[in-house]
Amino acid sequence: MSDQIFRDSNADRAFKAKRFTGRAVIYGILILWALIALFPIYWTITTSFKMAPDVMKGNIVPYWDYTPRWLGWRSLGLSPDTIGNESTVRAEFLKRFWNSVIIAVSASVIAVGLGSCAAYGLSRFNYKFGFMRNSDISFFFLSQLILPPVVLALPFLVLYKALAMLDTRIGLILLYTLTVLPIVIWIMRDQFSSIPSELEEAALVDGLSIWGAFLTIILPIALPGMVAAFILSLVLTWNEYFFAALLTSSDAKTLPVMVASQTGSQGISWWSMAALSFAAILPLIVIGIALERFIIKGMAAGAVK
């Protein structure tokens, strides 16, 4: 193909080369950052299959410079050969895991329920609670976001002690609901204000009550927003450590507290720590990969008005 009749002029060729290097730089930076973001996760997974010499030699690639063993997972009682046996560590782990699931899911459900109703009310009706009008009430809800947990922690410690609610799941659920409620209200308010109110007007004319219209017509439309709010709440409550460390001791201890207490004590038995850490983050990695668009939607809701 040497005798091409039509060919790019020299100026165009230079442009092409420039464009190509531009692309290369962009992909280079993207891949570099993807490595930075993913390497710690990769490191944790591989370390959970290492043995002491592998850790000390700093082997990184499985099968190539070391043979994976189930050492870390055996210490958790989750490796193939121990999964059928009794294991106190596994029982402990599953108990904490289950606590985390119950607390995170119920706190998120309550927060989404309360928050959606409040956000809907604030986006549709005029309220007057004493001197507070709609914008004041919204501000009151959203301002809870500024409140640092440490301010509530010690009063709650004393209050829960008096109420015999220390180390109970319900105590943590209530607090977690409180911490995620402003975020839910923020997302849902955005969601509801994008739904035209003519829909309810039509429903009301057709004889539905306002709650009927809300439950049967508006909520189904707002469902994506609710899922986004729910997932975000789930992530935040699953990872919460501060309140759980202060307010639980044995019964209601959540997974992060268990991970923290284990990782503090053990020296070089990295394999078991890696297995534990990875087991603790695995649910969220799955959620992150599967429901990524909802998370992004939730976080973007506040950004663009």
Add this chain to the structure above:
Amino acid sequence: MNTAGDLLHVVTADNISDQQRRFGKLIVLGSAALMFFVAGLQTADQNGWIDLGFETWRPTLYAYIFWGICLCAGQVIARGEHGKRTLFVLPAALFVVSMVVFPLLFGLIIAFSDWNLASPNGRQFNGWNNIRQMWADPFYWNAMRNMVWYSLAIIVEYAVAFALALLLNTQIKGRKFFRVAFLLPLMLSPVAVSWMIGKSMLENRFGPIARILREMGVENPSFFSSPEIARLMIMLMDAWTYIPFMMIMILAGLQAIPKELHEAAEVDGASAWTRFWEVTFPLMLPVSITAILIRIIFKLKLADIIINITSGGPGGATDSVTSFIFREYRDRSNVGYGTMLAMFYLVVIVIAMTILIKGADRWMRPRY
């Protein structure tokens, strides 16, 4: 928020009889009376005036919940359609008030008392002593100063997040993969991150990063022994977790900018650099400010990784206010002093955030 509210008017006429209205009021007042009665009984019991053998304050809690339910029911019974609309906001408002306002008021009482949970004396009112102690506590002010450093790190985080968002917004293949990969750090629990990075990857002897540094000729790399480097490491780890958060907000903002603006600038002969500074960046200011403000709010709560990796060391160089108060309670069970520190922190935060928000507002919409 200006357009919200007042969209749906009440058009139905409720026929609420006087009897109904009275009944509604009655249950609210009746349950309130019951609540005060129970609370009074418990206070008397607590102070030893009478002996009813209450173990905990739960009866008062139940009476309070009952009053809350009656208040909601009373709204609907006494006010009909209006009450039903109030019912949307009332439960959430009641919940937040009871979970925030009561503990805060209670916290104020604790803050002005000498209360060590380990000591048998119980709570003792001690006036301004806690404030005096706080004023003279070098570690607390050190933690406050650290918070300023940590907050300043947000500027760098913002720049990185903006750059990544710009790259993700270009025409690239595999955008979904990169988006998921960049998002993942945000999903991980700080406690797990503090082990994964802080305690294993940054470990002095066997950690991969120490190994690379040693290859590059650094003798005895250590990450948490000198104050500056330790603080830098905490900043980096926190940035690693939260850069995706800012990135996604900025990306959402970038995608909302109409393409025509860029095309117009391109036709007018603006270079990529000018296009960014003259078109993209000014348009992104509102989103940027929202993202930075929210990031500051999250940063002010920073504690988990510090508690788990350095517990404030070396010599308090990495302490955040939250982790300092956490240890104040964990090590010394000093509830009274800890609460005072937290309350003071809250006051500082509220003042600082108000100034920031007002300032940002002023700057964005200058009044001529």
